[in-house]
Amino acid sequence: MTADAAALDILLAVLLVFLVWRLLTLSDLFKATILFIVFGLLLSLAWVRLRAPDVALAEAAIGSGVTGALVLDALRRLGAHGAVDEARPLRLNLARLSGGLLVACLGAILLWSVLSLPAGWRGLSAEAMAAMPHSGVTNPVTASLLNFRSHDTLLEIAVLMLAVLGVWTLDAEPKPSAEPAGPILDLLVRILLPLMVVVAGYLLWAGGHAPGGAFQGAAVLAAGGILLHLARPFYLGNHVIIRLVIGFGFAVFLAIGVMLVVGGGRFLEFPSRHAGTLILVVEAAATISIALILLALFVGNVREGAGRDAP
């Protein structure tokens, strides 16, 4: 641990904690959102320092990128009045005091458990490395995501689909009266969009042996879609094509799992010979679906002339 690296870590850690405190006490929620996005980017920097590149990519693309865009979009809908939370100075009444006390002792216990952890803590890295040869991929994170703990990922894609369904159950919002943002953004979109599609494809392909994978690729693709939506607003209904693509990733994953059972193995048990190809198929299907899901979440439930009230 060279001295300056330690200094960087400590600086980053302190900066993160300061950002969190500042974020939660600002009265203007627009500034809070900007700080939240900065917090997300610095957090992905922290994941890089903790030797977790896959997580860093996911955090940057999804954690701060997509979430940041969603929050900003929500903020726009809340309008000037809704965006300000006249945070009265936190006077200490009993409830806040007891809450604070509770959280403090929780923090103490967590800190104690972090510090008292034996230095030689191995976790499951030995078992994971031992199982890597017949997991079909060389990137351990993709292996554990799509092979060791594939059940989790299957349900996770289901959760993504549920988010879209949840948004669709709400009343349609009126179309915001945004006039096109001008030629410069069109230029940017024309240049960036193809680049983003290529990068997404690369991330998907690289997932097998290097940091990357379905979620990161999908997030980049979704970012491209959001950019296009900003330049030239388009709206996704819920007619059959959209539903098909949204359900496609989960259906493929589930179908493969069930076929493996029919073929004599256990649910989601990839035979080590062609686990690699199966994982790639699943990841490809998942990328497309997740990209459209994230885009649908951003575009939200808007329909021409629908909705009873303008914000």
Add this chain to the structure above:
Amino acid sequence: MAVLDWLSMALVGAGTLFFIAGSIGLLRLPDVMTRLHALTKADNVGLGLIVLGLSLQTSGPMEVVRLLLVWALALLTSSCACYLVAHATLQARRETGHDS
């Protein structure tokens, strides 16, 4: 310390200098337009110098291409962003009629 190392050290130092100038500009200058001016100009040049400095340290030509690609992308997006922010503020001024 080979000549290359000294050269890249100098280039990266100059780059950071530009960044610092940009940041000071951001803090000191009065309104949005001038701040935009400071930010985009200083940071782009700073980034260029750092990229040049780093490219001397890289192991092979592919690294250099990748660095230049990063620089090009940064140039493109920051200029567009600067235009959009300026456009938005002008619009806001036209609607509210007072300096924001």
Add this chain to the structure above:
Amino acid sequence: MTTAAWMEALLAAPLAGAVIALISGRRAAALVGVVTAFATAAASIALAFAVSRSGVLRYAVGGWGRPLGIDLYVDGLAAVMVAITGVVGACISVCAAGYFAPKPTHADLPSDKHDRAWLYWPLWLMLWGGMNALYLSADLFNIYVTQELIGLSGIGLIALAGGSAISAALRYLLLALAGSLLYIVGVELLYAGYATLDLQQLRDRIDANPSTFAAAALMTAGLLAKSALFPLHFWLPPAHGHAPVPVSAALSALVIKTGFYLVVRLWLHVLPGLAWAHLATLLGVLGAAAVFWGGVQALMQERLKMMVAYSTVAQVGYLFMLFPVASVPEALPGALLLAASHAAAKAALFMCAGSVLAVYGHDRIRSINGIGTRMPLTAVAFALSGISLIGLPPSGGFAGKWLLISAAFAAGAWWWAAIIVLGGLLSAVYLLRALAFAFLEPPIAGFGRAPWGMEATSLVLAFIAVGLNFAARPLSELLNAGAG
């Protein structure tokens, strides 16, 4: 068909049905939904029989085995919960088929919601799939993901009703999210301590140190928020009260039980080693408080659905009174029997409230005079499920309460028995108060007509709730067979 085959079918069927329903959209979503519902119900009952025949099943998903991969563990407890979810879920699906029928027959779901009514089916099947996955899973983090699956689909279902259900859904979301995060902190502590996420491996490696205690306490707190035990119950009445009828039936009867099941699994199967007597008493006290608080609130309600929602808060209290007497062997079958008959009876009560709402356009308790003559099926269903909730003799609720009371005596703690008995009395007051209005003359003429499925299903569920009286013996055999 071996146990494993039934379990795979049970896991895959609702999820597959949900995706097909999503893709098929408005036209065939209801048909797909009902077909999947009956398939899943059949699979869950077959699984229960398979477990009682061939004992416990450990199933490694993906073939990797315990610490690395995710294991599913089907013992008696899981089989019982899956069977309850199966049977009550099938009835709820039939009721929903009638409720969300194309032509609007009820004031409960505003007419402009009708083009989105088909969304009920993918959400409901996902909820059901999530519950099955939760009961079968033996991996701490996998249970977290299934909880999120259940939470999210539940919120989507509540939001279907629109209007005041939106803020209720938002409050439920925030609380469920906070609960899950507390749960995850607990999981992180356990993983740091014992480097495994599997429940059974944890049980062998647990030793009593502060971080394990903290982890268990945090996870329990998270789960209590999900199962709406007394201090954390405030989200339940508005959420269950304003949701559409089949949704509030599903939430009150089934989703609440997942939190309770997990606390039972945590404290009775994974951490019996820890000295948790004080926590058990705390849970019992909270349960008692829930029983009386829920009962008093239910008594003061003007609307039928809100009263039934508050009675859920009370009935959850009964379930948590299992813990102080958990050392006695017959306490668990009693609590499970209580959970089963509460599930059936509560779903039936919500459907009755739905029928009343459909016929009279409102469900104010004071003005449903003479529904005995106007809607005989609903009146009988309301009476029978009321009897089961109160715990009067010929009902499943009574058998469950009887086991809990005799367990309390066997554990030498007679005061728990007294609380259960008094709680039953309190629930008798508010349930029979509402029932009495059914006999009042002259009957008020209702103008609408209840959806065809709702009255019949509520009667079937009411008979199940009463019929469970004879289920005590097979249930305890299933639990012992699954003890494994």
Add this chain to the structure above:
Amino acid sequence: MTTPIVYASAGVAMLCIALFGFLTARHVLRRILALNIVGSGVFMMLVALAARPDPPDPIPHALVMTGIVVGVCVTALALALLRRMFADEGSARLPEDREFG
């Protein structure tokens, strides 16, 4: 003070501040941001834990990835509900937190 311990304690600090923020905040958007940060805090503790062994343990990484994606879904739904509630009831707070006048 090795890197994992620095970041783990930062994670704990973030978690506590954000949890307190969630409990005391009344504006729902702020509570959503706070819950996101609580999630990030837990994930930081997990990844810091994973960074201890030499080839970093991939399981917590997979857990955190899943957690981030689930976090996005829940946040997206929460924001949609918030927008609908604000449009219907005119306030960005839950009914019990609204003080009138």
Add this chain to the structure above:
Amino acid sequence: MTGAWIPLAAVGTPLLTGIVIFLLADWRVALRTALNLSGAFVKLVLVAVMLRGVANGYDYSVRVAIVPGLDIVLITDALALLFLTLSAGLWALTTIYAVGYLENAPHRSRFFGFFSLCIVATTGIALAGNLFTLFVFYEILTLVTYPLVIHRGTREALAAGRVYLRYTLAGGAVLLFAVAWSHALAGPHDFVAGGYLRELGTDQRLSLTLLFGALIAGFGVKAALFPLHGWLPAAMVAPAPVSALLHAVAVVKAGAFAIIRVVYDVFGVEFAEALGVLGPLAVLSAFTILYGSLRALAQDELKKRLAYSTVSQVSYIVLGVAVLGPLSTIGALVHLVNQGLMKITLFLSAGNLAETLGVHHVHEMNGVGRRMPLTMAAFTIGALGMIGVPPTAGFVTKIYLGTGAAEAGQWWVIVILAASSLLNACYFLPILYSAWFQPQTAPWPHEHGTGFDAKATLLVPVLFSAAFALGVGLFADTPVSPLEWAKLISQREFGYAR
């Protein structure tokens, strides 16, 4: 145990008729009456078969397992059959009466459905083989009688229903607690002739006494013991057949019967005496007797007066149980039947008066004897029986209770009996006097039909029950009378010499 199906059939027949009647539409009078009567007839045949079987020492019992280690048990011992015969017989009578009484009234299918379910519960209580079964059917009785109490659907009926529920459900809760406690103390035991709590000995004196108190409180609600009797007068708002059958025969007798089971078959009367709980029970029942009679004096409404007299009469049974000795036991058992017969006669005739002349209050009864001689004759037989005038059934009870108390050396009981007989006379004789010897002073409130007396379907059951009440008294010594059966019970059940 070849005959094991008979007890099940006894419980099943009314259950079946009840369910079928529920499904019938209101206007199908003929079918419903046919069902009712055939159900009653089949029941009587079954009871006769069981009576003959039990008389010569045969025993049918059925066991259904509900929970591991806990079963519903139906047994046919002599005590069970005493109560069963009473309820089966009077059920048949009252069904006929109810058919006539409720002609073209609303909700008749619902009424007769619950009516049969009520008999299911009473049969279950009679044949219960252990405390758990007794408790289960006891609670079912509460459930099925509630809709009958509030059958009219008026606001007062609902208010009376609330009072009824408040008492009976509270009693039920105490009972649930007590039965579970008894299971904890002595494990799931069936009824044993000398009582199964005896082996516990008197070392757990406190908990056993508390258990006894809880059981008596639980059952005492339905037996209308003093502090718990409030629901009985309030429930008089129910139609006449309901108040006749339920509050004179089924509900009130179920409470008394259960107390007999507790004292004799759970604790055993010697063990109860050793615990010293019989004394307070005797005092309580004696006080209830006097209290009931005093309140009856002050009632102007006829049915309320009869209700309070029921409160006091039932406590005779509890008093007989509480006094140690064979004679008082026989007195208590035989009063179970006598009081049922006499009280049903009184209630049915009161129903006739209300139905035919609209007479509800005592002050309206001047000269009613001339207008409705047969009904008033039956009423007189019942009233004299209540007072204990020699040839009637009431006299038999009081003789045995008196001699039993004297034999046990409890002289104050005899004083109580004498005083209560006097009080009975005070509140019954004025009615008889004003009915027979006063000329009609005011027009009948609202008279239906100008016929000779009440309608046939109302009159015949009243005359039958009056005949029974008189016959039981007159032919007390014949082998077929309830007195003989009571002696058989005390000799077989409680080991007293003849």
